[in-house]
Amino acid sequence: MTDHDKMACQLPAPVLWGRGSVLGVAGMIAVVLSARAAGLEPTSLQRRGEFEIRVVDAETGQPIAANLFIRDARGRPVKAPRLPFWKDHFAFPGSVVLELRPGRYTFEMERGPEYKLRSGEFVIKPGASDNTEVSLERFVNMRQEGWWSGDLHIHRPPDDMPLLMLAQDLHVAPVITWWNETTAWKDKPLPEPALITVDNDRFYQLLAGEDERGGGALLYFNLPRPLDLPAGTEREYPPMSRFAELARQQPGGHIDIEKPFWWDMPVWVALGLADSIGLAHNHLRRDGMTANEAWGKPRDRMFYPPPRGTGYWSQDIYYHLLNCGLRIPPSAGSGSGVLDNPVGYNRVYVHCGDTFTHEAWWEGLRAGRVVVTNGPLLRPLVNGQLPGHVFHAAPGETLELSIQLNLAVRERVDYLEVVQNGRVVQEVRLEEYRHRRGKLPPVTCDASGWLLVRAVTANPRTFRFASTGPWYVEVGDQLRISRQSAQFFLDWVNERAAQLKLADAEQQAEVMGYLDQARAFWEQRVATATAE
Structure with a gap:
């Protein structure tokens, strides 16, 4: 051997x-x-x-x-x-x-x-x-630096989870046991307890769920009981947003939009039904790509060619959300048990410091103290602050933001990118990064906006990358709302509405009601835009 x-x-x-x-x-x-x-x-x-x-x-x-x-x-x-x-x-x-x-x-x-x-x-x-x-050989210990890993999209047998988590050194693993096609609890009582601890610092939860139909896929976590979802064959009715609203009434619940390109994503965001969104999702696979958007909004393959196009399309959609003044943290899920990833291949690291608990991890995710990855390992600070932090400045004041970054890689990464307001404003080659001893060139901000750091490997078969969650800048009390980005989502909602043709008039009216609310939200964003 x-x-x-x-x-x-x-x-x-x-x-x-x-x-x-x-x-x-x-x-x-x-x-x-x-x-x-x-x-x-x-x-x-x-x-x-x-x-x-x-x-x-x-x-x-x-x-x-x-x-x-x-x-x-x-x-x-x-x-x-x-x-x-x-x-x-x-x-x-x-x-x-x-x-x-x-x-x-x-x-x-x-x-x-x-x-x-x-x-x-x-x-x-x-x-x-x-x-x-x-x-x-371990070459980095994320938890010793306060970063704890999780995977939000798992379809594996619950009895296998202790070994699967240990084999991938994963710390948070909600298991999807109910969705449209089936539920593990149809003919038996709900698990008690639903939260299982492994080795004192690993948690898997047995009541995660998924609604996957015409509008896309929503993942549900930390609910006390499953939602009574319709079968997957009921593609448009009852509307997915109706069940998300029910989940919103449960304290401690968390709703994740499984991929950015799902058709109803701008609807769920407009209605305030999203706590996170899957930037590293299951179309990004360990040994290749699912190089399409399934039944979601397709990308322009000329601008987003395979194999990495799906990954960049997902990120650009997310950047449009941030450009509209929305602060939704990125998440990650592997889809193990459906697609061929191992558990924990796509993962989100949440910074919890020394006080890691299951509750603290979800609080940190919602607060945006995150890094998502399926390869490179980033531990970032901007002016000493973790991702999710909001920097404030008075009108007319210019902020200088200093980016400090630790990076560990198993594959070649040619450069680090700083993305500000949807544009790559810095490409720092690793030789320069090494010379600067982990500091990137400063970024100046004289208006509201956001920034993040990403690293993409040279892997030719798949989109292997890491991205920090965003940091935000508020100058005065004005959010940055891009007219182009808001129009992007308004056009998206209109395109989605044109697709919907239910035979039952009352059902059509209920579904369209959610789309009308979303349309009004995006029209308002276009009308009140503060940037092009």
Whole structure:
């Protein structure tokens, strides 16, 4: 077996680098799998080999859970008996014994984005029996810096969640157990308790839900009981907004717009029915892209070509929301159990400091103290403040904002981008970032607006990126409302309204009532715009 560390680079100030097989080979080990002694029957050439794999933390030497991606010589994924398998990988709790057909295998082993990847290949000979121990090296510890990870879109069996969370080093994992097609609680009582703790600092909740119909998908969290949703075949009626309004009446509930390009997104936002919006969503996959918008608002493929177009389209829509004076934090969800991501591939880190609780995590998410990622790891401050902070200035005053950033990566990132009011105003190459010891050039603001920082990797197959949540600037008491961005959503709502043609007049009127409210909201934003 040959094994390689994938590149992992920790880029704080001062800058430290670590390299592996992407830019060179490090930590190579070799294990030869030998056949058993002579005297085998002629048919033994077809006998399976037995291979035990153990994984430990490189620093502590203690066993840890991890995900294992193994493929045979024909590219087929390997399963392990009695361990949770999804699409191309399985989670295991520190050791696993595999019975494998003779042949050559490739593998990747990972434990979330804070550990180096291990990858390599091995050969199984007929009847062989062997074992190996692999160490996984953590190259950044986000929770020690106050950042705690969560994934808002999970469709995996609840009984598997403790292992799945440990294997991806994930801390908050609401499990969707009710949605349009089914509910786990139809013929049995609701779970008590609904919130389960793993290892004292990991939480999974059993009453998350999803309404996925014609307008898009809404995710529901922290409700005391499921909503009585219609079947998914009822695409437009009853309207999704009606159920979101019911959820809004529940204290502590949280509503997430699963993707920015869903047709009813501008309606839900206008009605105040969104606490967060999925910037890193399940169309961004570990090994590729779902390069379309499903039944959402399609992108212009000339301006947003594949494979990254869906990712940039999602971000530009989000920037239009921010340009309209709306302060909705970004979130992340992998869709594991529906699409082929592992749990925790797309994740949102929420800054909770030293007082991490389930409640504090959701409060931090709503406050916008977030970074979303499926790869690079950012720990940002602007003038010493976390994302979500509002900077105030008097009319005529100019603010100078200093951006301090720690960055850790497993893949090449050529530059960091500062996005201000929807435009990239700085592209800072990593050489300059290193030279400046983690500080980006200052940004000046003489009017209300917002800014954030993002990093996009050079991965050619998928949109692998990280983005901070926005910081906001208020000069005087005037919000920045872009006329172009407000018109963008007004046109969107009008286009959506033109699509709706229900046979029942009363149903059509109810659905159109929500659209009319949204239209009035966006018309008002256009009329009161403070910027082009």
